[in-house]
Amino acid sequence: MKQNARRAVTTGAVLSALVALTAGAANASGGVDRWASVPATAKATGVTAPNALSPGLAERAVAQGSDRIENPAGDAAYYGYHADGPLLPQPGATQSSGHNVEATKSEPDKNTYLRLRGLHGADPAYDYGTHFLFQGHEHGPGQITRINLDADAAHRVTLLATKTTDGTDLPAFDGSTWNPFAKKLLLTSEEGAKGGVWQSDPDVGAKVQDISNLLGRGGYEGIQTDSAGNLWIVEDAGGATPSGTSAKLPNSFVYRFVPRDKGDLAKGGTLQALQVISRRNGQPIGFTPVDAAHPAGAVFSDDTKDLHTYGTVFETRWVTLHQGDASSTPFDANALAKAAKATPFKRPENGVFRPGADFREFFFSETGDTNATSKANGAYGGWGGIYRLTQTDPAADHGKLTIFYNGDQEHTGLDNIAFVDRDHVAVVEDAGDTLHSQRGAFDSAYLFDLNTDYAKGRQPVRFLAEGRDPSATIDSAWSALGNGFQNDGDNEITGIHVSDGDPTVAGLLGEKRPRPFHGDWRIFWTQQHGDNTTWEITQD
Template sequence: MKHVTRRVVAAGFSAGAVLALGAVSATAAGPGVRWGSVPAVPKTAGVSAPNGLADGLAEHPVAQGSMRIENPDGDVQYYGYHADGPMLPQPGAVQSPGHNVEATKSEPDKNTYLRLRGLHGADAGYNYGNRFLFQGHEHGTPGYITRVNLDADAAHRVTLLATKTVDGRPLPAFDGSTWDPFAKKLLFTSEEGADGGVWQGGTDIGAKVQDISNVLGRGGYEGIQTDSAGNLWIVEDAGGATPSGTGAKLPNSFVYRFVPRDKADLSKGDTLQALQVVSRRTGQPITFTGIDAAHPTGGVFTDDTKDMHTYGTVFDTRWVTVHQGDASSAPFDANAAAKAAKATPFKRPENGVFRPGAGFREFFFTETGDTNADSKANGAYGGWGGVFRLTQDAPSGDKGKLTILFNGDKAHTGLDNISFIDRNHVAVTEDAGDALHTQRGLLDSAYLLDVNTDYGKGAQPARFLAEGRDPSATVDSAWSAAGNGFQNDGDNEITGIHTSDGDPTVAGLLGVKPPTPFRGGWRIFWTQQHGDNTTWEITEG
């Protein structure tokens, strides 16, 4: 623990900020990562709680919301707060239209770690090092992009990269991020539907950010990854309507693949595709089913939906074209285009990653589900969400196979962020939300799944991270429950789980090299979103 404490103090935090809590079972040596489990943290009204980590693991903060940005700009002053109110409500404060009792939390989201040389910040005479963590921010206006300078001191720790596009438009709220080594650009996604899409930009201060949604489409985009052929894989989070009396959401989100004309310049355009799954019952595509007199519950309770959430069931898949365009194209509705092309909708599949060392032939993605313990789709019809595996002969292949690796349940639900920890183990995190936290009496957790395990036979994933609730989130939870227009989220959420060695070359694409955590430069980060908005690095304890 001494090395962790030294690094925390150097970053401007107190040694008391370090958390390395006891666990139920220990990590073990062996082929790949084998972490034990800790109990979930109960949700208790008005009570804060620290995070719990599996034995042998520790965490320390690399940035937190109240850290002042070294080059503030207007409303953007802090890593995790806009400048439209105090950081905590004052005694006697009353939320009302036009008056925030608390500053809007910017919610730093997905993390992208890179090792780069020659980057600059606001201080021309300062050496910012060569290890950096990039984030888009999910909440508030304008949206913004930050770079956490991991080698820097507290005064130079967080650099603002951009709040506007090259044509002067405010950035949207961002949810996903990745690095494209072919285009040498950071890619950011926004799940804002008609205002969502994909933006690309540089890594240095004053980054020029370009909206490329004219070729990639508008949609509820969140997860984004680049494969070895230079294609982009995008996972959409577009919540569907809830049929009356079901508590369940319609499958309404798609998995996309963009095949660029020039992988070194995505803005030149070309073909957006969506994943189509073929019914084992009819041999026809499984398509979007809306709510009408003939289908009062839409596609929620169909046999195909049930089959897709049944262990051991394997489906044929193919990619269908939803749009083709070039630099002169206008932005288009990708979700509507996917429906028209008879692509297959899922129940909020938020993020996806390639299995490392598998030649980009295996893609795993999460499905968040309904985040409602009262959903009548829970269990057989995917209400609890899960994790899917798509296999193909090649990343650019037209056909593949789809099966479910893990079908969620009440204790493992709202699955959102995902990152491979080594060749065979993938970390998935919950975003269950305040309502489901209250329903089940537990806060969010992160789990380790073994891709070679048959979870249909009753095996359980290891809970290596049990998220607590920091004091700010505890306060926010009470304000959120009270309503009155309070604009911030309540309980903490686990986001941005990210394992990388920071290699910015094509050979460093996530999915090429099997990670070796804590060895060979491999690092693990996650963000405790909401509340204090702390971004952590997980290390050995």
Template sequence: MAKKTRSRVVATAVVTGVIGVGLALSSGAADASGGVAAWSSVPAVTDARGVTAPNVLSPGLTEHPVAQGSLRLENPTDQVPYYGYLGDGTLLPDPGIKQAPGVKIEAGKTEPDKNTYLRLSGQHGADASYSYGTHFLFQGHEGGEAGYITRVNLDADQAHRVTLLATKETDGTSIPAIDGSTWDPWAKRLLFTSEEGTAGAVLQATPDINSKVQDISFVTGRAGYEGIQNDSAGNLWMAEDSGGATVATKTKIPNSFVYRLIPYDKHDLTKGGRLQALQVVSRRSGSPIAFQNVDGAHPTGGAFTDDEKDLTNYGPALTTHWVTIHDTKTDTSGKAFDANALAKAAKATPFKRTENGQFRPGTDFREFYFDATGDTNTTSTANDGYGGWGTLYKLTQSDPRSDDGKLSVFYAGDKAHTGIDNVTFLDRTHVAFVEDASDTVHTQRGALDSGYVFATTTDYSRGAQPVRFLAEGRDPSATLDNMLSSVNGGIQNDGDNEITGIHVSDGDPGTHGILGAKVPRLFRDGWRLFWTQQHGDNTTWEITPDDK
């Protein structure tokens, strides 16, 4: 996720009780008319200062809230009483408190982030006499002063709807801010990432109440990890979102890497493994496209090189290699390490803030699609030709375990399609990417975030554009936070809403259920679609066909 965007909205539901409306959902057995290929574009929602607006979906689709920020946890604590709000203030701004830097006039928003949907039996909660069902949606929380893990019990009533799984690691350490998540079926653990640079981490956690949470950064290293995904061999693929130094005009030098962990025992990640980073070879020099720092000889680092132009524009595919940067058989210290620094030393290739990636279904894990979010500013001098708008990539290998492959640009971003963040496949040939473009870009282009459907069979270099299936609005709380952000130094919460957690899954927790193993049958056979409208009300939605 891009940092600091500012937001606010669902707290009014605490008073009105509307939070319970639409929370009892079916799995959705119908199909949207014509399938994903028939979805049509809707206009982006205009960014009008101080104006709230609803979300807009493609005709034939509707959405229902499965949880929202002011929903009280079934097992609240003083620090974490609600799904998306901390206990450090009122849910709406308190007019009796004078706005000033460092003064909290409202509770902290916790930003439920990437969603992971699972069908599990035998799960428990705070009420020993209650049956929690078998359908669950898991989140780590990124914002606020406390990181924590929640489980939305999709079959449960409102009183048992959301369970707090953990606020501490097993050693008593507070859980850091969490961004990405996935389910590792071999280790039978949820995996969460913390996008905190050299303080970042990968955590593994059991899925039930009183979750056992362990930092495994002595195996994965520390970096600004965000997206995390298994392949069919049990390897872990991780995308790093670490912005580099700012040069020229609002341009950041490439500073984020794509990683692959090859565990020595995929059933127990604590037994170590080899961490690799992706290296792309220059078609001009034949040498690796490596990190280039800002110095006297390179005042703009690697931001405006010919290699960066090749890396972020349509053209011939570039050769890739995986290079090993750390091995627990060599480093037996059992201590965490700086993965970003090791990737640079090994001449791996940095990107402009990689965020998330997934394997295309039906390819036997030979095609991996991932994004680089870019500079999220329309004044960046790298926007035209050097990846400032962001880039979508396709990495092709003969096998997910191969050390060699080819990288090509699937889509080069523009002003209307920028700040791309989360990704999910909707079927064999359609993939959804969603924006986290920032409050700054919203104002600059006069439009809020959107979610897009891309066809993997389309050549976007010829000018084709994706379908906007989701035009995110701005809820009342986010609108209020946006307005307050400019008052006396601002507030601690982000402003505009952000699209995150876009997720299609049938919830299969087995090894054949990892994302990319099956071709999704959206809205059929238990395949469900979720997303989170982060900030403001912090609402998590399920999208279903519109029966009307």
């Protein structure tokens, strides 16, 4: 998600009851303004490294992969491990068909924090409290878990579901959010033809429903609900790599689902995709495949270059892809978007509304190619970036799009995104093992100031320099052997989430102005891969 008073933090045992910090903390805006950069953590073969945060910040584990689930079922026995092998490789172990040297990591992903009353767990006599953190898991078999933040270690992690109401196995999940209109968790899967959107209750024994018959199949990841009850979905569908380029073809879309009844998504609605109008010819910037007429597709097109040029403002509109109801069957949203001449991007992953802007500003990240040898790096978006979409209101049919930040080798693979206050947005990296080795550094989390002109060469604050825990260091070594080892190597930053947990419509992400470390406002992230630790960022 891939030292000047450096703050080193190591993984450890999960703490018991977590309590929101008191009002003695510094002013939220002033505190964010004082976050200072720390150096990136260097990657070295066989070397573990702690995480480092800005001076004044700290973190504490709220769950880790080896935590036992209080109500295990089938393959789900631990928070971050499947039940198909030991939690660590044993001396002399050999990876082979039908025998894993290590259990497959379930990879808990995007976090959703809620304050709810009356939730239950495996123990009917236990009080599970009111503060909860929900997540889907990126590696299947799919599952939905809940971290009970007020609970002791024995009751810390509850399994909510592994199947839908009709008995179908859940897919691997990437994104999640809360829909306060329907009072449901929404979870997304980026598994293409098997991907889509699922909705779930927040309690143990949750009823989970696949609603991809209405929202389509696709590489869905980021998902947010706006004040009108619409769902905004960001797709991460990697495109083809034209020969000799190490670059990915723009192949992913931004969607909006307009429900007939925002309190009951199952009644159907309209799926739309974002279309951007070319500054050069006034025509939609559509998908260009790799073929004889276009050997590199749209990788090096003028429009792709313009989309990554500071100061260029594009007109946008939403185009209809599908109108459905309860009788609809799942459909290929990506294919419909291409047919409708919606505009593809280079692996956008997540998006969020700017707080206090009446849901008129939507920022979304673009991962890019995550390869230092990509010939699209620089002018053609190979390093990815951050876009700003503005509209007169969230239900408007037209808007304007511009690049807010263009990535570079040090700031790339941008993935999860969360506003820390009205004018500062946190964006984290998932650069991947290849780029980690190419640049000699692990992933980082950055704080961007919306009042800064990044076209002038200024750079964001690196408030978190991720290290590499012991399990990920072992996994990296096993992965390098090329012997079929199934787990990822280096750690990744994912699940960055800032919320006060308000489950009402007033608590929609983008409605309130965040105040970190005040009252119920909390910041979470997950150190995916390796030990799979979920952290809360606090003040030191």
